[in-house]
Every structure is written in C-alpha cells, then in structure tokens.
Amino acid sequence: MSRSSSSSSRSSSSSSSNSSSPPRTPPNLHQNSIDPSSRWLVQKFGGTSVGKFAVNIARDIVPSYIDSNKVAIVCSARSGSTKALGTTNLLLRAASEALKRPRKTSSGYVTPVANGGIFGRSEEGSQSPPSSSPRGDTYPWGTGSMTPLTMPGIDSLPAFHATVDLIRQEHFNAARASVKDAGILKALEKEIERDCEWLRSFLYASQVIDEISPRSKDTIVGLGERLACKIMAAVLRDQGVDSEYVSLEDIVPEPDDLEASDDGTLDQDFYDRLSRAVGERVKQCGPRVPVVTGFFGPVPGSLLQQVGRGYTDLLSALLAVGLDASELQIWKEVDGIFTADPRKVPTARLISIISPAEAAELTYYGSEVVHPFTMEQAIRCRIPIRIKNVENPRGGGTVIHPDPEADTAQEEDELGSVPEPVSPVALALLAARAREASKQHPRHPTAVTIKEHIVVLNINSNRKSVSHGFLAGIFGTLDRFGVVVDLISTSEVHVSMAIEDGLSKKILERLLRELQKSGTVSVHHDMAILSLVGKHMCNMIGISGRMFTTLAQGKVNIEMISQGASEINISCVIDGRDAVKALNLIHQSCLQLPESISAAKSIAVGPWLF
Structure with missing residues (x-):
C-alpha cells in the first residue's frame, strides 16, 4: 500500500484510541514511585x-x-490456544488471504463490496455513506460499514474476513476473562472492535489494489502489539494499577529523513536516536505505568525485514537505554538460564549470572535466551538483563551482566540469586563470594545445549590442485541460496557444513546440484549440534578430551567437530537420536559440581588427552 494510506490509517487509529481513553485516574489507583531517586525498570x-x-x-x-521503581512495560502480541492461533500468525495469514485471487462463480468473480462502498460510494455510485456500523459503532477511519451485500456474482466473503473475526473473538474472550470492571471492559471491547474493523478496511483496500508492500505488512503485524497492550493496560487498571497505553507507531522519523548503511541495514546511529525518542515519549506518562507497544512503526526497508519478528525484544532494550534503566527484565515461562535444558536433563541447575558472550553462544546453538543484537543494545550501555519466570515471580532469575567482574558463571545453589535490581554493592559481594568459591573448586563450563533438526553437507573437491577456487565456489553457492551455516570444518579439498533443516525439498535439491559442480556431495539428515559453552574454557586444560571421551564411552558417534573462534564454545555434530543421551552425559561429566561426583562415577581418561 502507499505511504500516505498507511500513515493515515495509523493516525486515524491512534486518534480513535485517544478519543475513547478511560476516564481520569481515580485517586486510589496504584502509581509509579514519585521518588526523584527512583530509577526506571523495564519489564518485557x-x-x-x-x-x-x-x-x-x-x-x-x-x-x-x-x-x-518507575516501571515501564513492553508487550508482545498475544499467543493463542495453539501456535496457529497466535495473533501474529493470524495477522500474517489475513495479509496473505487479502492477496488471493477472488473465486469465479457462474455469475462472475466474487468481488468484495461494502455497504456504502470502501471509498464511501453506494451501489449506484452516489456518495451516501452510512453513519455507523450495524452495531452502532463509529469506525476509526470515519464512518461506514464494511458489511458486504449479497449481490449477483457474490456468494461468499473474502477469506480474510473470517480470520479478522477470529482475531476479534480471541481478544474479546481474553478481555472478558481478565477484566471484571464493566466500564473498563466496555471501553476495551470498543477498542478491540475498532482495531479489527480498521484491519478489515485495510485488507479490503489491499485487495482492491492487489498489493501489500513490506511497510503495509509491518502495519498489519503491528496491530498485534496494539491489541495486547490495550488489554494489558485495561487489566492493570482493573487490578488497581494506574496505566497508560503508549503506541509507538509514529515514533520513528519519516523514512525520507532516515539513512541506512551501504548494505541497506539500519546503523547504530538510527537505534541510538530511536532509543532517545522512545525514552522521552515514555517519560511523558508521569506517575502512570506506561504499557508500550513493541511495534515501533515504519523503518527503511521494513521492520520485519530489518529486524524480524523479535522486534519487541529489541524495542524493550532500546527503551531501557532511553530511560537509563537500572535493568531490563525479560519475563518468560522459565526460571532463567540453566546449565542444560531442564526438560531433558533432570540435574540441570539455574545460573545466577552469565556473561553476554556466553548467553549469545547459547542462543546461537539452540537455547532460547535473548537475541544477541537485542542483548547488545542493552549491554553496550551497561544495563543488566534479567530473565525471570512469570509463574515464579519471587525467583531471582538469571542476570546477563556486562561487568567482567560479575562473570562468575556459578549456579544459584552455590551463590544465591542476585538482588533486584542489580546494584554495584550487591555485585561486588557476589563477585567476592564467587572468587572464594573458585579457590575451593576449579572452574567448569557454564552450560551445554543441543540444536536439533540439522543437516550435514560434505563436499569433496574433484580438482585436488585448485583449493582456492573450490572454497570460493562453495561459499558463492551458499550466498546465492541464502543458506546460513551453523558449523563448518574445512581442509584443502574437503568441507563439512551443518545447516538448519529449514530448506524446502525443491530448494535443497537445487542447492545440491549447484554444489555438485564443485565436487562429490553427501547429505546426512536428522543430525544435532551439541555445544559446550563457557567463557573460561580456553584455560580449562583437558575439557575437550573429557567431552569427547565421554561421548565415546557413551557410544555416541561424532560426525564433525568445530571450536568457535571465540574460544568459549566447543561443538560437535551427532546423530539426532542420541541428542538427549549426549546432553545428559556431558552435563554429568563436565558441568556437575565437584562434590556431587563421586569417585565411583568419575570417568577414566587416558593421560594423552590432557
């Protein structure tokens, strides 16, 4: 859609939201601290x-x-009862359905026709828009009803119509289950109705012009955060907390005023300016608790293309920077970061503090921690990130801390949780306890993780004497197909690569045909990457030997081995059927606390490995 239509849709929606905002705050509502010394705390x-x-x-x-504290809240779009019913998935489905060709009937094509017309025209072409919807509501873009008429050649509604109704009903159900105050619920339902009718109008217009631009898709997907934040703001008020819904749709300067880097990506200067703008906007809420949309409007090249669906996490980090927050809290359904996946390893333990580098490695190799780019925005401004469990709010969680002195990588059962929010005094005490603990026990790796659904490609060169052309051909082919390599191991005439099993069968076949021009190719499906992560592993003599000997004694075959250039990660590729067994074996031999491993359970290894 055009830039003007997208902007007008957003601005009209924003104005409607403001016009129907709840009444002024009753004096008994709970508000943010007004102590001038109180710092901001961002909760995502x-x-x-x-x-x-x-x-x-x-x-x-x-x-x-x-x-x-002064608390600011950032919300993602609501999940559904199933993954397919998640709001973002439904919005993307509706956008796709809007571009489907209308179905031809015996009387002609099925054409969406509005009561009064999309553009305010009646069936005869005269200008006579109705003043309200059949439910008596006034729509945010003005007046008019989107109820299609039964006309010759029309026997059904557009496919997206049912999807929009499903989005509306899912949010109505959530509102009615969470909000008890009749006045707040009525205002919230009106907002949900308006937003869903705006979406229906937007999709009708997209169907007419037969186009949804990347920016238009951003706008459609951004509706999920708007709905989620409106529900959360209403629930907070229903529970006695003074809240304010904050939309950031217009916080980004017009794209013509922005500059991307030479490769089309947004540079750090853009994110710095955005964090300042977001911080200033949230500070205007005064003592109210701001509930902020993770969607922050159109950006050059599209938000989904530039950042991806993790833009809400990124916004929370930028907001923490803009507010100079004491810490950023990311609330999940787990207690924090563990030494291994506790669903697969019963003896896994919670880690109280971890370094950003270790957290990034765990994210790359299978653990859902925090996206490294999101983490970078907060860490570069020395703002700690705490992972907490919404089902266990009293737990201390895991702190990703930028201070090297805090990089203890010790488990909670040794040092206890870190006080909230992180203070320099508490951090110094924790570091001192960690140093004392390290005198009694040698350091050990931080965590072990597994990444499943991996495909291994082995390529042997046909021309033994042209190794530089061999490697150039392989990497050029990977670039053309947009393939991301998780692990790679090379020699002069042989390359082994581990990639995610996410390519379609047709694309994989084309990739293999291209790679076969460089040499003989073999493919191994259903593999897994096992990674042992620890910042101090480069100084742990014999840790590689212990890891691979443990796997050998457990009869786990290794397909390929790779050690990251950062020297905090040792990875290998194994058969996917051995993933859980290998995870438990490595956790017991390399991450178990020294006092919990008896001599009888110790693993004998040859001195040549050490």
Whole structure:
C-alpha cells in the first residue's frame, strides 16, 4: 500500500484510541514511585505470558515493583490456544488471504463490496455513506460499514474476513476473562472492535489494489502489539494499577529523513536516536505505568525485514537505554538460564549470572535466551538483563551482566540469586563470594545445549590442485541460496557444513546440484549440534578430551567437530537420536559440581588427552 494510506490509517487509529481513553485516574489507583531517586525498570512480557498470565502480571508482578521503581512495560502480541492461533500468525495469514485471487462463480468473480462502498460510494455510485456500523459503532477511519451485500456474482466473503473475526473473538474472550470492571471492559471491547474493523478496511483496500508492500505488512503485524497492550493496560487498571497505553507507531522519523548503511541495514546511529525518542515519549506518562507497544512503526526497508519478528525484544532494550534503566527484565515461562535444558536433563541447575558472550553462544546453538543484537543494545550501555519466570515471580532469575567482574558463571545453589535490581554493592559481594568459591573448586563450563533438526553437507573437491577456487565456489553457492551455516570444518579439498533443516525439498535439491559442480556431495539428515559453552574454557586444560571421551564411552558417534573462534564454545555434530543421551552425559561429566561426583562415577581418561 502507499505511504500516505498507511500513515493515515495509523493516525486515524491512534486518534480513535485517544478519543475513547478511560476516564481520569481515580485517586486510589496504584502509581509509579514519585521518588526523584527512583530509577526506571523495564519489564518485557512475551506473547505466552500476556496470553495466559495477564491477571497474574497485573495483580502480583507489577505492583511489587512500582513502589520503589518507575516501571515501564513492553508487550508482545498475544499467543493463542495453539501456535496457529497466535495473533501474529493470524495477522500474517489475513495479509496473505487479502492477496488471493477472488473465486469465479457462474455469475462472475466474487468481488468484495461494502455497504456504502470502501471509498464511501453506494451501489449506484452516489456518495451516501452510512453513519455507523450495524452495531452502532463509529469506525476509526470515519464512518461506514464494511458489511458486504449479497449481490449477483457474490456468494461468499473474502477469506480474510473470517480470520479478522477470529482475531476479534480471541481478544474479546481474553478481555472478558481478565477484566471484571464493566466500564473498563466496555471501553476495551470498543477498542478491540475498532482495531479489527480498521484491519478489515485495510485488507479490503489491499485487495482492491492487489498489493501489500513490506511497510503495509509491518502495519498489519503491528496491530498485534496494539491489541495486547490495550488489554494489558485495561487489566492493570482493573487490578488497581494506574496505566497508560503508549503506541509507538509514529515514533520513528519519516523514512525520507532516515539513512541506512551501504548494505541497506539500519546503523547504530538510527537505534541510538530511536532509543532517545522512545525514552522521552515514555517519560511523558508521569506517575502512570506506561504499557508500550513493541511495534515501533515504519523503518527503511521494513521492520520485519530489518529486524524480524523479535522486534519487541529489541524495542524493550532500546527503551531501557532511553530511560537509563537500572535493568531490563525479560519475563518468560522459565526460571532463567540453566546449565542444560531442564526438560531433558533432570540435574540441570539455574545460573545466577552469565556473561553476554556466553548467553549469545547459547542462543546461537539452540537455547532460547535473548537475541544477541537485542542483548547488545542493552549491554553496550551497561544495563543488566534479567530473565525471570512469570509463574515464579519471587525467583531471582538469571542476570546477563556486562561487568567482567560479575562473570562468575556459578549456579544459584552455590551463590544465591542476585538482588533486584542489580546494584554495584550487591555485585561486588557476589563477585567476592564467587572468587572464594573458585579457590575451593576449579572452574567448569557454564552450560551445554543441543540444536536439533540439522543437516550435514560434505563436499569433496574433484580438482585436488585448485583449493582456492573450490572454497570460493562453495561459499558463492551458499550466498546465492541464502543458506546460513551453523558449523563448518574445512581442509584443502574437503568441507563439512551443518545447516538448519529449514530448506524446502525443491530448494535443497537445487542447492545440491549447484554444489555438485564443485565436487562429490553427501547429505546426512536428522543430525544435532551439541555445544559446550563457557567463557573460561580456553584455560580449562583437558575439557575437550573429557567431552569427547565421554561421548565415546557413551557410544555416541561424532560426525564433525568445530571450536568457535571465540574460544568459549566447543561443538560437535551427532546423530539426532542420541541428542538427549549426549546432553545428559556431558552435563554429568563436565558441568556437575565437584562434590556431587563421586569417585565411583568419575570417568577414566587416558593421560594423552590432557
């Protein structure tokens, strides 16, 4: 869609939201701390947390922080009862359905026709728009009803019509289950109705022009965060917390005023300016608790293309920077970062503090921690990131801390949780306890993780004497197909690569045909990457030997081995059927606390490995 139509749609929606905002704050509502010395605390809640635990968040979590902090909340789009019913997935489905060709009937094509017309015209072409919808509502873009008429050649509604109704009903159900105050619920339902009718109008217009631009898709997907934040703001008010819905749709300067780097990506200067703008906007809320949309409007090259669906996490980090927050809290449905996946390794333990480099490695190799780019925005401004459990708010969680002195990588059962928010005094005490603990026990790796659904490609050169052309041909082919390599091991005439099993069968076949021009290719499916991560592993003599000997004694075959250039990660590719067994074996031999491993359970290894 055009830039003007997209902008007008957003601005009209924003104005409607303001016009129907709840009445002024009653004096008994709980507000943010007004102590001038209080610092901001940014709390980001994911789609599952917002979808399942909105009342818990408003009743138990937020009130426990706002007396001593200024709290700002960022929400992702709500999850659904199934993954397919998640709001973002439904919005993307509706956008796709809007571009489907109308179905031809015996009387002609099925053409969406509005009562009064999309552009305010009646069936005869005269200008006579109705003043309200059949439900008596006034739509945010003005007046008019989008109820299609039964006309010759029309026997059904557009496919997206049912999807929009499903989005509306899912949010109505959530509102009615979470909000008890009749006045607040009525205002919230009106907002949901308006937003969904705006979406229906937007999709009708997209169908007419037969185009949804990347920016238009951004706008459609951004509706998910708007709906989630409106519900969360209403639930907070229903639970006695004074809240304010904050939309950031227009916070980004017009794209013509922005500059991307030479490769088309947004540079750090853009994110620095955005963090300042977001911080200033949120500060205008005064003592109210701001509930901020993770969607922050159109950016050069499209938000989904530049950042991806993780833009809500990124926005929370930028907001923390803009507010100079004491810490950024990311609330999930797990207690924090563990030494291994606790669903697969019963003896896994919670880590109280971890370094950004270790957290990034765990994210790359299978653990859902925090996206490295999101983490970078907060860490570069020395803002700690805490992972917490919305179902266990009293737990200390895991702190990703930028201070090297805090990089203890010790488990919670040794040092205890880090006080909230992180203070220099508490950090110094924790570091001292960690140093004392390290004198009694040698350091060990931080965590082990597994990344499943991996394909291994082995390429042997046909021309033994042209190794530089061999490698250039392989990497050029990977670049053309947009293939991301997780692990690679090379020699002069042989390359082994591990990639995610995400390519379609047709694309994989084309890739293999191209690679066969460089040499003989073999493919291994259903593999897994096992990674042992620890910042100090480069100084742990014999850790590689212990890892691979453990796998050998457990009869786990190794397909390929790779050690990252950062020297904090040792990875190998194994058969996917051995993934859980290997994870437990490595956790027991390399991450178990020294006092918990008896001599009888110790693993004998030859001195040549050390």
